[in-house]
Amino acid sequence: IDMLEEKNPSIKPQPTPEVDPTIFEKRFLRKIRDLGEGHYGKVELCRYDPRGDRTGELVAVKSLKPENREEQSTNLSREIDILKALYHQNIVKYKGICQEEGGQAVKLIMEYLPLGSLKEYLPRNKGKTSLSTLLSYCIQISKGMEYLGSRNYIHRDLAARNVLLENEGIVKIGDFGLTKSLKDNDGYYTVKDDVDSPVFWYAPECLTLCKFYLASDVWSFGVTMYELLTYCDSSKSPMTCFLDMIGRTHGQMTIIRLVKVLQEGKRLPRPENCPEPVYELMRRCWEQTPEMRITFKDLVTKLTTMLQ
Numbered sequence: 001i002d003m004l005e006e007k008n009p010s011i012k013p014q015p016t017p018e019v020d021p022t023i024f025e026k027r028f029l030r031k032i033r034d035l036g037e038g039h040y041g042k043v044e045l046c047r048y049d050p051r052g053d054r055t056g057e058l059v060a061v062k063s064l065k066p067e068n069r070e071e072q073s074t075n076l077s078r079e080i081d082i083l084k085a086l087y088h089q090n091i092v093k094y095k096g097i098c099q100e101e102g103g104q105a106v107k108l109i110m111e112y113l114p115l116g117s118l119k120e121y122l123p124r125n126k127g128k129t130s131l132s133t134l135l136s137y138c139i140q141i142s143k144g145m146e147y148l149g150s151r152n153y154i155h156r157d158l159a160a161r162n163v164l165l166e167n168e169g170i171v172k173i174g175d176f177g178l179t180k181s182l183k184d185n186d187g188y189y190t191v192k193d194d195v196d197s198p199v200f201w202y203a204p205e206c207l208t209l210c211k212f213y214l215a216s217d218v219w220s221f222g223v224t225m226y227e228l229l230t231y232c233d234s235s236k237s238p239m240t241c242f243l244d245m246i247g248r249t250h251g252q253m254t255i256i257r258l259v260k261v262l263q264e265g266k267r268l269p270r271p272e273n274c275p276e277p278v279y280e281l282m283r284r285c286w287e288q289t290p291e292m293r294i295t296f297k298d299l300v301t302k303l304t305t306m307l308q
């Protein structure tokens with residue numbers, strides 16, 4: 001080559017123009033349907049089809065509703081920065097961003113997991129989902145959460161609706177809309193936005209002190225375990241159960257009544273066909289004080305032992 005180049009510089013191999021695979025152009029992003037709706041925005045199934053022949057890949061796209069764009073754009077940008085830096089087999093993959101209107105509004109592009117969340121999948125596949133498979137899902141969620149906590153992040157919205165299936169054997173934590181960094185060293189995040197807080201997945205300290213610890217995610221994991229062991233049967237959902245316990249009160253009395261029954265030691269019941277040792281593990285996630293709760297590390301160990 002050197003000899004040839006000397007003679008004829010025009011065949012010098014030109015560097016291919018740097019194409020950043022994490023930048024998605026709006027004009028090639030084709031909406032197919034909605035996947036989900038949040039207060040401030042939505043997640044859509046799209047095809048990124050630069051060749052225009054429908055051979056492009058399917059992606060999940062999170063964007064803000066125009067009316068919330070102003071106040072929520074910082075939150076979405078933070079979520080993008082968090083997800084971009086997470087690499088774990090049980091956490092949904094970041095693919096990139098799509099800037100529109102000259103960078104004014106940004107969209108988060110993630111991998112698309114067509115089996116959807118456990119909340120949709122489990123009730124429809126109860127027959128073919130064994131207890132061992134449910135325990136395997138619990139182990140994988142715990143591993144993802146152990147990794148998240150090791151990076152000093154709190155999830156704040158761990159629930160079956162936010163756990164996706166890669167396939168029938170692999171699950172991933174799929175949404176990080178409420179995730180916060182535990183930057184300050186007092187080890188908790190002060191919960192502000194109580195407008196759409198998932199109160200029936202919240203630990204007592206979140207409800208009474210508006211403080212969210214790493215151990216508060218363990219409480220939510222216990223509720224998520226309960227959902228899995230009930231195959232996400234909506235008639236036995238955490239909300240239905242707790243409302244039965246506290247009576248169908250209205251408005252802000254609900255939280256006050258919920259705090260009271262939790263302080264009395266009342267907890268979600270053992271799901272039918274849930275072995276006693278598995279329920280005991282849930283109860284270890286629901287210790288009244290955060291420091292008494294089991295850790296995700298120990299949950300992985302104990303759940304793995306049960307699966308042997």
Ligand SMILES: C=Cc1cc(F)c(CN2CC[C@](CC#N)(n3cc(C(N)=O)c(NC(=O)OC)n3)[C@H](F)C2)cc1O
Nearest residue numbers: 035036037038041042043060112113116162174175177
């Ligand atoms: C703007 C904020 C906001 C908007 C929202 F709509 C939601 C709620 N949304 C979360 C993402 C969601 C569930 C999860 N995890 N999901 C992701 C995929 C995927 N990556 O494939 C998927 N797949 C699927 O359903 O396949 C059939 N569902 C589902 F869209 C609900 C939360 C929010 O914070």
